Amino acid sequence: MLLKVDKIKVFYDKALILKEVSLEAGHGEIIALIGPNGAGKTTTLKTIAGLLKTSSGAIYLENKRIDHEPPYVRASMGIILVPEGRGLFPKMSVEENLEMGAFLRKDVDEIRKDMEFVYSLFPVLRERRRQLAGTLSGGEQQMLAIAKGLMARPRILMLDEPSLGLAPKIVDHLIDAISQINREKKITILIAEQNVYAALSISERAYVLENGSIVMSGSSLELLENPVIKRSYLGL
């Protein structure tokens, strides 16, 4: 297993938010984390990235325990979070944001190749490379956020609600790009989404988080056919 989250508990002050959440992501898998508002999806991703502390349980990257490592160490190990709200520098240009994504790296030639890859993935970013990130459309900002994440050479790219607030056509485009990243770069992807149909369509496996607990998990194809998922999440 590339990533293993083992029964983590996470509190905000005195409130228990994650109640022994466990999940796994293998090399090259796309894993979806779905669930309603306030279920704990963002909390789970932030905890994996090291932005929140666990009070018990453990997190492993390839069998190495990492839950006591600070966020920048986890990032240098390849655990990269594209946060809800996108985490861009609005007053910097598109290209400067991409450079910031690579700031932990020193392999200049490889950085240039990765920049070429993200520009070929999202040609609109190349066209707008001198434009300030804060002036991009919502869809372009989400593309830039994913591209910036890629510039860190992730082993696990965690995407928090990439479809939020975007038109269906743009969501389709992003979903295609995410699956291309996974296919071509063999990057493991952990995607938290309220757009359950999109998340299950793109992923191999999924976990359903409700009220801080994993209540269901399995192959995404099976979950798409599951009557409870259909009724509660797909409105069918």
Ligand SMILES: Nc1ncnc2c1ncn2[C@@H]1O[C@H](COP(=O)(O)OP(=O)(O)OP(=O)(O)O)[C@@H](O)[C@H]1O
């Ligand atoms: N900074 C905070 N302080 C206290 N409680 C918080 C904080 N952030 C989140 N919570 C609480 O933790 C719980 C889980 O929130 P979280 O943001 O992880 O959910 P989510 O599944 O990402 O929801 P959404 O789909 O709305 O993004 C919620 O009950 C929320 O109110």
Ligand SMILES: [Mg+2]
């Ligand atoms: Mg969230």
